[in-house]
Amino acid sequence: MSADLTRSPAWLALKQHAAQVGSRHLRELFAADPQRGERLVIEDVGLYLDYAKQRVNADTMDLLRQLAEDRGVRQRTAAMFAGERINTTEDRAVLHVALRAPVGEKILFDGHDVVADVHAVLDRMAAFSDQVRDGSWRGHTGKRIRNVVSIGIGGSDLGPVMAYEALRDYSQREMVFRFVSNVDGTDFAEAVRDLDAAETLFIVCSKTFTTLETLSNAQAARQWAVQALGDDSAVAKHFVAVSTNADEVAKFGIDTANMFGFWDWVGGRYSMESAIGLSTMLAIGPQHFRDMLAGFHAMDVHFRDTPFERNLPVTMALLGIWNTNFLDAATVAVLPYEQYLKRFPAYLQQLTMESNGKSVTIDGQAVDYATGPIYWGEPGTNGQHSFYQLIHQGTRIVPCDFIGFGQTRNPVGDQHDLLIANLIAQGEALAFGKSADEVRAEGTAEALVPHRTFDGNRPSSTLLAAELTPYALGSLIALYEHSVFVQGVIWNIDSFDQWGVELGKQLAKATIAELTAAELPQLSHDSSTNALIRRYRQLRDGKP
Numbered sequence: 001m002s003a004d005l006t007r008s009p010a011w012l013a014l015k016q017h018a019a020q021v022g023s024r025h026l027r028e029l030f031a032a033d034p035q036r037g038e039r040l041v042i043e044d045v046g047l048y049l050d051y052a053k054q055r056v057n058a059d060t061m062d063l064l065r066q067l068a069e070d071r072g073v074r075q076r077t078a079a080m081f082a083g084e085r086i087n088t089t090e091d092r093a094v095l096h097v098a099l100r101a102p103v104g105e106k107i108l109f110d111g112h113d114v115v116a117d118v119h120a121v122l123d124r125m126a127a128f129s130d131q132v133r134d135g136s137w138r139g140h141t142g143k144r145i146r147n148v149v150s151i152g153i154g155g156s157d158l159g160p161v162m163a164y165e166a167l168r169d170y171s172q173r174e175m176v177f178r179f180v181s182n183v184d185g186t187d188f189a190e191a192v193r194d195l196d197a198a199e200t201l202f203i204v205c206s207k208t209f210t211t212l213e214t215l216s217n218a219q220a221a222r223q224w225a226v227q228a229l230g231d232d233s234a235v236a237k238h239f240v241a242v243s244t245n246a247d248e249v250a251k252f253g254i255d256t257a258n259m260f261g262f263w264d265w266v267g268g269r270y271s272m273e274s275a276i277g278l279s280t281m282l283a284i285g286p287q288h289f290r291d292m293l294a295g296f297h298a299m300d301v302h303f304r305d306t307p308f309e310r311n312l313p314v315t316m317a318l319l320g321i322w323n324t325n326f327l328d329a330a331t332v333a334v335l336p337y338e339q340y341l342k343r344f345p346a347y348l349q350q351l352t353m354e355s356n357g358k359s360v361t362i363d364g365q366a367v368d369y370a371t372g373p374i375y376w377g378e379p380g381t382n383g384q385h386s387f388y389q390l391i392h393q394g395t396r397i398v399p400c401d402f403i404g405f406g407q408t409r410n411p412v413g414d415q416h417d418l419l420i421a422n423l424i425a426q427g428e429a430l431a432f433g434k435s436a437d438e439v440r441a442e443g444t445a446e447a448l449v450p451h452r453t454f455d456g457n458r459p460s461s462t463l464l465a466a467e468l469t470p471y472a473l474g475s476l477i478a479l480y481e482h483s484v485f486v487q488g489v490i491w492n493i494d495s496f497d498q499w500g501v502e503l504g505k506q507l508a509k510a511t512i513a514e515l516t517a518a519e520l521p522q523l524s525h526d527s528s529t530n531a532l533i534r535r536y537r538q539l540r541d542g543k544p
């Protein structure tokens with residue numbers, strides 16, 4: 001058992017404090033400090049964070065910041081920015097901050113300036129994007145490219161999809177962008193069914209270029225394109241690869257001249273602003289892509305240089321630690337009141353849960369505290385008419401992150417005000433609820449009073465920005481990235497490995513052979529797995 005954390009003075013002080021403050025209702029906290037709504041706010045890098053509706057007071061935040069100091073958040077942050085191999089189980093540096101460092105900045109890794117490499121790739125991506133966007137890159141038959149299909153999975157997909165959806169209003173609207181990730185053939189078939197192969201460019205995105213789903217879909221794409229275009233050599237004009245693995249790209253049959261590289265020190269879920277974002281750049285153009293990188297970078301600088309009291313990622317991280325470890329919340333709902341951010345919760349699921357879903361410390365000791373919570377969410381107001389019931393009146397505490405913008409890119413009547421009124425009202429309702437007496441005072445029949453009472457005291461944070469620009473998106477993502485990192489440091493886990501995905505991959509390999517063998521082989525799994533394999537084969541082969 002790793003009891004270092006839970007026996008540390010800062011942790012014990014927080015435990016004691018939680019017994020007092022944690023049980024105080026937000027109504028009381030606001031009554032005791034009527035100005036907290038103006039004080040428990042941080043605004044920087046274009047983001048306004050209101051955390052007054054979290055169940056904390058000034059002492060809580062002091063204690064949490066002390067915890068961060070004691071756990072070495074400062075030193076670990078410096079180590080990350082310095083390119084140290086802080087991903088110890090994979091012996092890798094973690095340098096996604098270098099992906100958004102401006103030209104001229106130097107970040108040395110093994111004595112080599114990686115920022116210059118980053119910009120060399122960005123420049124190649126920009127030149128290629130310009131050629132495709134202006135029609136000078138032609139397909140095999142001489143037609144211009146109108147469709148881009150990005151193939152990848154996990155970090156090689158979720159970022160590009162999310163960014164495309166988020167910045168769709170900045171995209172070249174005459175072009176079609178599709179994303180294929182699932183090994184389910186339906187994903188590929190539906191993505192290409194109405195496309196002309198002569199006008200379609202495939203971007204095969206895979207850090208390792210060995211991922212089963214991506215390679216299967218890439219094979220399917222090649223077959224589809226070659227069949228339609230009647231010539232193997234068509235691949236040269238219709239396929240580009242994004243990878244760290246030039247050998248595998250060449251083996252697959254894509255000329256490495258058509259490959260955009262990135263590096264071992266970029267984790268999959270931290271790669272959307274590398275060449276993995278090529279589809280994003282094709283959609284929004286190089287200048288907007290660079291604006292997005294500037295937003296990321298501004299948050300990096302803020303995170304690295306701002307004292308903890310005014311530090312957005314540190315504060316968000318500490319609130320998460322408080323809710324997870326001291327108020328026993330098991331999940332976080334991410335609720336963007338912005339339709340363009342509809343894929344943001346899905347993106348955050350990988351970022352947060354693949355990073356912090358760990359139960360051993362960096363040195364392999366079992367933890368005796370909760371680590372990464374479950375992230376989930378939907379854009380507002382849709383969620384209000386489905387799962388918000390549980391958030392308001394269920395038995396579980398579900399801390400919420402509300403996200404909204406001052407301006408919409410699509411003014412339709414007064415709908416934006418209606419949208420944001422809902423965001424603001426939800427946080428208020430969750431915090432303050434409605435007492436039984438208030439319900440009675442409205443003339444409610446006594447039998448219904450318990451049903452119509454809202455306990456309140458349900459914590460939330462609200463993030464506001466002026467408008468969903470590429471810059472704002474970059475800063476918002478970096479905010480969550482660094483928040484996840486700080487939490488990982490406090491929990492003393494490796495936030496940059498993902499061993500938990502390996503076992504299923506291994507077992508699937510063995511199972512594929514058992515499903516595809518002409519004759520059912522001798523099965524030696526447990527009885528449930530054996531039965532499922534037999535039954536699937538029968539159903540597939542039409543033998544009831």
Ligand SMILES: O=P(O)(O)OC[C@H]1O[C@](O)(CO)[C@@H](O)[C@@H]1O
Pocket residue numbers: 153154155156205206207208209210211214268269354498501
């Ligand atoms: O980019 P690759 O190598 O295809 O990997 C895709 C994804 O698979 C994972 O390794 C998990 O299986 C993710 O971490 C990664 O983002």
